[in-house]
Structures are given as C-alpha cells and as structure tokens.
Amino acid sequence: MYDQIVIGAREELGSHTFTPEAIIAFARQFDPQPFHLSEEAGAATHFGGLVASGWHTGSIWMRLKVEHGKRVAAERAAQGLPPRWNGPSGGFKNLKWPKPVRAGDTVTYFTDYTGKRPLASRPGTGIAFSLNTGVNQHGELVFSFEGSVFLPM
C-alpha cells in the first residue's frame, strides 16, 4: 500500500561478491566482449582487467531485491502485520554504471525512497519513486537507476 512508503527511508538489499568464474560464465551467455571473458583480454583494454557485464550487475540487483522482499514478507507475516506493499514497475530512468565492477569486488545494493504522489489520471493509485544504487567495497558507486512503482492508495 502507498501509505507504507516512507520518504527518506533506506533499505539495504544485501551484498554480492563477483567471482571471476561467475563474471566469465555470465559473459559467455550474454555479453561476450573481451573484457568480460578473461583477465588477460581485459588487461589489454582501458579497463585494465576482468570486469562484470553491466547486465550481470543489474541481474544480481534483481536477485537481491527479490530475496530481500521475501525476507521482509516473512518477518511481517511472523509479526502478524499485513503484507508488504507490492506493485508493477513504472520502468527505470537513468540506468548507469559509473565505475566497473572488477573480479573479486563486493557490491552492496540499496534502495532509497525519494518521493511519492497520487496519480491524477488513476484515482486510487499512487506512484512512489526510488533511487537504487550499488556500492563497492571502496565506497564507490558502481550501479544506479531511478525506479518507480504503482501502488494502491
């Protein structure tokens, strides 16, 4: 429900370490560019080593988001609270990968709720906005996008 969204609230979704094996396995299936396929080929590019496909970084965000949602749902059920809000995505804006994710990096993903408003065009429905980020073990931003979700009011 719309009322559950608290502006300024932050959720930590979880952390993931990108192993060279997993980076290469993803790239062989979905992004066969040299800097995603081997340390040696990556070293010969401006990346200077093996880096994860941006779609890999995003797919791991998705997994941690889903797993976080399941944990929250279980906690709420255990406490006898009503189900967590849920709704269809309004799409992604400004999806960026500001720095590469290198083999061995650990990325921690966050969702910050940045705003919400009723939809004039759809009475009884609201839209909530979030900034979604991934930060590596050095505190550097490696992934971000602005998300939105439609919710019953």
Place this chain on the structure above:
Amino acid sequence: MYDQIVIGAREELGSHTFTPEAIIAFARQFDPQPFHLSEEAGAATHFGGLVASGWHTGSIWMRLKVEHGKRVAAERAAQGLPPRWNGPSGGFKNLKWPKPVRAGDTVTYFTDYTGKRPLASRPGTGIAFSLNTGVNQHGELVFSFEGSVFLPM
C-alpha cells in the same frame, strides 16, 4: 568515429526465441519470482503464464548487440573499410518493458539512431543517441531504452 553515425539509420540486431527452459534457468539464478519460475505459478498471477525476467530480455539484447557488432566488424574488414565506430556508453534512459515476453515468444531487436552532437565540454568528442527496441512476433513492443555513446570526432 562520430561521422559514421547516420541519423535515421536503423540496425536490426537479430532475433531470439525465449524457451521456457531458458526463462526458468535465468530466473533461478537472477530473478526467482513465481511468474518467471513455472507456467503453473505464472498462470496464477496477472501475467497468466510463464514470462521472462526483464533482465533476461535485456541480457539477450546485449548478446545480440555484441554479435551484430562482430558481424559488422568482419564485413568491414573484408571490404577493407576502417573499423566501425566504438565508444563508451553514456548510460540508459527510460528502460521499459511495456509488455511481457512469454515462453515461446520471438523478440527482434533494433537500434535506431536518433541524434548526435559535439560535446562542448570535451572538444574532439561527440555524443550519439539511439532508441533501442525489442518487438515480439505480433509486432508488440516488449523492450525499449534510450542509449547514448561517446565517440571521437
């Protein structure tokens, strides 16, 4: 190179059929939501059946984009032409999945070049803009984003 970008030009990257097995394999790794994991669970949701993760649809776009680039590079080399333009991505805007990709659907991906301009802040560099889309076998738009790429002038 910037000069190679022709506004209004369209590239067809290729087509891909999303099998139920591949949809489920991707979802188990990256997006374990019921409507991505089985036909039966999907049938019980508003999707009415098994649908691909949006990150799967995007990852296949990436693969077809890379493979298309390799084909064009080989053709240019065979014709004695200079290498194809190449440059870093400026990120994605307005990434959307307007309709679900269902098990068995075939998606054809396109890139349309929509604009380009020199970068005032970086003399000698330009930016080119594209609209990237995926269309299913019924002609319905299932995937789109606005891309940009930085290129030497």
